[in-house]
Amino acid sequence: MILEKIVCNFMGTNCYLFGDSNSKEIAIIDPGGNPVMINNRINSRDYKPKCIILTHGHPDHTGAANLVRREWDIPIFHHPKESPLIDFRDTKSIKEPDVVKIGSEELHVLDTPGHSPGGICLASYDNKILFTGDTLFRSSIGRTDLGGGSFDRLMNSIKTKIMRNPKISDDFKIYPGHMDESTIQTEKKANMYRRDFL
Numbered sequence: 001m002i003l004e005k006i007v008c009n010f011m012g013t014n015c016y017l018f019g020d021s022n023s024k025e026i027a028i029i030d031p032g033g034n035p036v037m038i039n040n041r042i043n044s045r046d047y048k049p050k051c052i053i054l055t056h057g058h059p060d061h062t063g064a065a066n067l068v069r070r071e072w073d074i075p076i077f078h079h080p081k082e083s084p085l086i087d088f089r090d091t092k093s094i095k096e097p098d099v100v101k102i103g104s105e106e107l108h109v110l111d112t113p114g115h116s117p118g119g120i121c122l123a124s125y126d127n128k129i130l131f132t133g134d135t136l137f138r139s140s141i142g143r144t145d146l147g148g149g150s151f152d153r154l155m156n157s158i159k160t161k162i163m164r165n166p167k168i169s170d171d172f173k174i175y176p177g178h179m180d181e182s183t184i185q186t187e188k189k190a191n192m193y194r195r196d197f198l
C-alpha cells in the first residue's frame with residue numbers, strides 16, 4: 001500500500017496519495033492547494049495517478065483539483081450533492097456503495113452528510129484505514145454551520161456509517177482532512193462529541 005500525506009495549503013488541509021505499491025497506481029484525495037508541490041511529489045516517487053477523489057466540495061479540499069487533473073489527464077470524482085460547491089466542469093459522480101479500484105487496492109465510498117450535503121468518507125477495509133474528510137477529526141468533528149451543514153445529520157452519519165459499521169473495527173486508523181491521524185478506538189474514548197455519536 002502507498003499512503004502519503006501532503007499538507008497542501010494555509011488551511012492545513014491534508015491531501016493524501018493512496019494506492020498500490022506494486023503498480024504505483026494512486027488516487028489523489030483532496031488536492032486542496034499547491035498543485036506544484038503535489039505534482040512534484042508524484043513525479044519524485046514515479047507514481048501513476050488514476051483519479052482524484054474529493055471528500056467534499058469546499059475550496060480548501062478542491063483548490064488544486066483542476067490543475068492536478070490537467071497534469072495527469074485523470075477523472076475527478078465527487079458526490080453529486082457537492083456539485084453546487086464545485087466551480088469546474090466534467091467531473092464524475094461517486095456515492096455509496098461505489099468502490100474505486102486503484103491497482104489491487106479498493107476504496108469504498110460511505111455517504112456521510114452533515115458537514116456538507118454530499119460529504120463522503122473512503123474506507124480501505126483491507127488496510128483498516130478510513131479517510132474521513134471534514135466529517136471526523138482527531139478529538140473533534142467538522143463544522144456544521146456552513147451552507148447545507150447539519151449537526152444532527154453529521155452525528156447520524158458518524159454513528160451509523162462509522163462507529164456502528166460492522167466492517168470498521170476499533171483498530172482502524174482515521175486520516176482526516178485536517179490535523180493528525182487517530183484511531184476509531186481513540187475517538188470512541190476521547191472525542192469531544194463521543195456522547196452524541198456513540
Ligand SMILES: [Zn+2]
Nearest residue numbers: 056058115134
Ligand atoms: Zn469542509
Ligand SMILES: [Zn+2]
Nearest residue numbers: 058060134177
Ligand atoms: Zn476542510
